[in-house]
Amino acid sequence: MNEIPKAYEPQSVEDKWYDFWQKQGCFTADPKSAKPAFSIVIPPPNVTGMLHMGHVLNNTIQDILSRKARMDGKEVLWLPGTDHAGIATQVQVEKALKKEERKTKYEIGREEFLKRVWAWKEKHGNIIINQLKKLGCSCDWSRERFTMDPEYSRCVQKVFVELYKKGLIYRGKRMVNWCPVSQTALSDEEVEMKPQKGFMYHFKVQVAEEPDTWLTIATTRPETIPGDTAVAVNPKDPRYAHLIGKHIVRPLPIQLPREQKLIPIIGDEHVDFEFGTGVLKVTPAHDKADFEIGQRHNLAIVDIMNPNGTMNELAGESLAGLDRFEARDVAVERLKELGVMVEEKPYENNVGFSQRADVPIEPRLSEQWFLKYPSVEPSKACVAEGRMKFHPDRWAKVYDHWLTNIQDWCISRQLWWGHRIPVWYRNSEVYCGLEAPTGEGWTQDSDVLDTWFSSWLWPFATMGWPENTETLKKFYPTTDLVTGPDIIFFWVARMIMAGYEFMGEPKFALPDAMPFQNVYFTGIIRDKQGRKMSKTLGNSPDPLVLIAQYGADALRFGTMRSAPLGQDVLFDEKDVELGRNFCNKLWNACRFRQMQGGETETEIKPDLLTSDDKWILLRLDQAIREVSDALTTYNFATAVQALYRFFWSEYCDWYVEASKAPFFGTDAALKANKLAVIDFVLSNTLRLFHPFLPFITEELWHGMGFSKELPGNQGGQTIMFASWPKPFNTEEKEYFGLDDVADKVAAAKYELVGLGRNLRRELKLDPAKKLNFILKPAGTLAASEIEVLKLLLNAESVEIVAMDWTPDKGTPSASNALGEIFLPLAGLIDLGAEKARLTKEQEKIQAEIVKVEQKLANPNFAQKVPAKVLDEHKQRLADWQAKLVQVKASLKAMG
RNA sequence: GCGCGGUUAGCUCAGUGGUAGAGCAUUACCUUGACACGGUAGGGGUCGGAGGUUCGAAACCUCCACCGCGCACCA
Structure with a gap:
């Protein structure tokens, strides 16, 4: 490291060390190790995804935790992988197929389509993995998993079969959230409610038995009228109760004969008579609440829509074939033609949107598979009782609330890419098992499982479950999970349930089957205007571009520095720039050390330590404590x-x-x-920084020669396994003489330097000019201390004078605990400026004195305040008063 | 409607009872022998509002306002 570049160049360093770590197997976890275990499973990114800032935040944190744990002497497993992202991946491949071959998946068939998906995965699946490597992630890549791996798929099927046999999985015709674009069912969690501007339509219907009586119905969805099979009123509503049991004539479809349009008026408590007109049209096939009413009253279910969101022939010929939103307009026209439209007024209501396709979902009756969530009670208890900790812990409440109110999980998806449901049918026979049933005529269920139905097994299916492997024995439950709060329901809660359900078996012999001990929820990365990062806004910087520009360490540092605990992160490229500047500073500080020459010094001689040395050792000690504490509480x-x-x-x-x-x-x-002190400080500093800045610290660790003296597995080979710095114990402090006195001398010295520099500036002296200072020390001061003062003051000389020395009239001065410093410049300076400076100073001091005096003058204060605080205030008053005396003397000397 | 965050310097944020802080931005000066991705010095805040507790409140309590998020949802 003789020819060190003036500026740190990350590009030439990062790949080199990443290759080194991988080749040396530094990331590989050994289940046979005697060291205590530390483990994390990565939240698997989508296999076709690209690294974004959220990944950077999330994975940097995991890397910091992993690297810190290694330095703490733990056996670390950070288990990486990707998930197959059912809908997202299928959509991408469909798009590519359309673009390249102008074909739909139906044209090439399921089998061929799946071949294309696998080919796509082979081509694009490694992108995000390689990006994580660029970031420096120390994952055990030999254990990389994919949710569609054969072994993993086997786990998913096994879990399905077991839950089916336990009666927790069942098939049923239910109202589900249907995405007309993806043409699949979705779980409740995949539906996002959004306020939408529309209209509230009021239309009237005739009571069949009382032709003079008309009821007015309020609806936002007139296109569903052909699917109405009743109108409901509240049985307690005096306006309508007497009509219950009679019928109304449904206005649509127009062409239908009157007798086919008669639908009953029913009484149901669900109807709120404050809302709308108090008369509710009931469309059991297209509304969840209406479906339930229908069940209660045995109403017919008339499905008037196709799976793609267009109307079918049951909607009547004027609506059939139209998209549901076009159909709405046409239905309105028809009602107007019939003269039954009473009113249409602008109205805003909440509509469920498909999170993935961003279109309104359609409540739809269909045959789906559902799961009654297992192990709910132990899952709630482990968090409620604090055995599993959430950071920040406010998420525990959100978690508990969700678990208390969950509905069965719709786990089937009408997709091709995913784990196929292990159920076969033959006429009325149903078979569920890991292997296809023997015999002729069986056909497998064509649906696949929700991607989350595979990723909820991640913490143990990646470690060899259902066998009780060495890996599971050593590393399960995992130590930490790092993820975003946006998937607390999708993933975190479900993993906890799966953990209790499948790792709770006696053969695993676990005291607690929970999948992790701590869950750290990151914030959400936003741009500097506070907007969520998104592809459509184009406000998400490409982390790889940032890495190329500033270095991975800089990106990590900047991201972590601006990521407060549990709050959203407003990302600004300036933060990365700051990270780069910091790396450069670190680089140059080490460069400075190298320029002083000599070998690495290991022995510090206590009797040669100056106050500066002791001061920096104490500051280092403090930093070690603060950083260690911050990391154990996840305050990155x-x-x-x-x-x-x-x-x-x-x-x-x-x-x-x-x-x-x-x-x-x-x-x-x-x-x-x-040099010995510097080497000690730098060696500790590099280790403290290593989890945050893995590359530059490794480069400097070797470059500075700190690796040389150490055993291979304790920092000799790599800083990754060097021990985490420890604060000094009492004996060490005593040995080095790290006491309050030395600390205060150095601090006072630096303060006096500040005062001296300030004099120079206030007096508007040429900064380049070397000045002669005079110092009247309050006590004795070693020559070496004077030398430091001289250098820091950029002084020509610092002359020491005795206590009885008095300055010439008008000599500017300043003082503190260390002594009084003078700038003997009589005649050279503007006395007016100096006088003004001192007067300003005096006013400030007097204001401070008044503040403290007022406090002390309060009789309650002296009585009630702790002695320590009282002393502090008294001391503060004395300090200010001493300063005042000095300033007054200077002013007087000025004449 | 219920719940959770937030409101401190121009910006982004620390600061859980005792002298209001950092980084960025800004102003002035400096290319001095680690670093201009740097150095030195400075300006800038009645801590969202109103009450209350306390000798003492940015911090604790109550209410309010505004911003953000989650859950639920009436057609």
Whole structure:
């Protein structure tokens, strides 16, 4: 490391070390290890996905946790993989097929289509994995899993069969959320309610038995009138109760004979007579609530729509074939023609949208598979009782609320890409099993399972379940899960249930079958205007571009620094720039050390330590404590900020600058000791930074020679396995003399430097001019301390004078605990400016004195306040008063 | 409707009872022998509002306002 570039160049460093780590097997987890286990399973990204900022946030955190655990001496398994993303992947392949061959999947058939999907997966599936590698993720790639792997698929089928046999999975004709674009059922969680502007239509219908009586019905969906099989009123509603049992004439379809359009008036408590007109049209085939009313009253179910959202012939010839929204307009026209439209007024209501396709879902009656959620009670209990911890813990309430109100999960999807339901039919026979039944005439259910029905098994299906493998024994339950709160229901809650249901069996001999001990919920990454990152907005930067531009470490650092615990992250490229600047600072600080020459110094001689040395060792000690604490509480931003402050504002700004005094001097022993301190500090610093900045720290670790003295498995081979820094214990502090006194001397020295620089600035002196300062120390001061002062003040000289020395009239000065500093510039400066400066200073001091005096003057204050606080205030008052005396003296001296 | 966050410097955010902080941006100056991806010094805040508790509140309590999110949902 003789010829170090002036600026850090990440591009030449990152790939080199990533290859090194992989070749050395540094990420590989050994289940036979005697070390305590630490494990994380990655939230599997979509196999066809691309890395976005959310992944960066999420995976950087997992990497930090993993790397920290390795340095803590744990056996680490970070298990990576991808999921097959049923709908998303199928849609992508369909699009490609359309574009390249102008064909639909139906034209090539299921089998051929699946071949295309696999080919697509082979081609694109590694993209996101390689992107994670670029980011520095230390996953055990030898264990990479995919939810469509044969072994994994086997787990999914097995789970289905078991739950079926337990009676928890059943098939039924139910109202489901139907996506007319994807043409599949969706679970409740995949439906997003959105306010929509539309109209509330009021139309009137004639009571068949009382031709003079008309009822007015309010609806937002007139196109569903042909599917109405009753109108309902509240039996307690005096306006209508007497009509129950009679019939109305449904206005649509127009062509239908009157007798076929007679539908009953029924009484149902569901009807709110405050709302609308108090008369509800009941469309059991197209509304969930109406379906339930229909069940209660044995109403006919008339499905008037096709799966793709167009109307069928039952809707009548004027609507048939039209899209549901066109049909609405036409239905309105028909009602107007009939003269039954009473009113249409603008109306906003909430409509369920398919999260994936972003179109309104259609409640639709169809044959689907459902799961009664298993192991709900233990899943609730483990979080409620705090055995599994959520960070931040407010998510526990959200989790509990959801689990308390869940409905059965619709797990079948009308897709081709996914795990096929292991059920076969022959006439009225149904067979559920891992293998196809023997005999002729069986056909397998054509549906596949919801992707989440496979990913809920992720924590154990990736580790060899259903066998009780070495990996499961060692690494299950996992230590941490890192994910976004947006999938708390989709994934987290379901994984917990699956854990209890399938890992709770006696053969696994687990005291608690929960899949993880901690769940850390990240924030959601937004742009700097607070908008969610999205492809359509184009506001999501490509992390790979950022890595190419600034380096992976910079991206990690910037992201972590701006990611407060449990809050959304407003991402700004400036943060990455800051990360790059920081890496450069770290680089150059090490470069400075190298330029001082010499081998790595390992022995610090306590009697040669200056106040600066002791001060920086204490600051390092503090930083180690803060960073360690922050990491155990998942406060990543706090950890980064503590490191930033320590390294930049303490080590570089003060210690490195102060160290230049001995380095430019002649005392070889002092220099060597200084190098030893620097090497100690840097070696600790690099280790503290390693989880955040894996690449640059590894480069510097070797470049600085810190690896040389260490055993291979403790930092000799890689910083990854170097031990995490420990704070000093009492004996060490005593040995190095790290006490309050040394700390205060250095702090006062730096404060005095600030005061001196301030004098120079206030007096508008040429910054380039070397000045002579005079110092009247309050106590004794070593020569080395004076040298540091001289250097930091950029002074020509610092002359020491005795206590009885008095300055010439008008000499600017400043003082603190260390002593009084003068700038003997009589005649050179503008006395008016100095006087103004001092007057301003005096006013500020007086204001502070008034504030403290007022507090102390309050009799209650002295009585009630703790002694420590009282002393603090008294001391503060004394300090300000001393300063006031000094300023007044200076002013007086000015004449 | 229920629940959860948030409101502190121009911006993004720390700060859970005792002298209001950081980074960015900004102003002035500096290319000095680690670093201009840098250094030095500065300006900038009645901590959303109103009450209350307290010797003392940015912090604790109550109410309100506004912003964001989740759940539920009446046709």
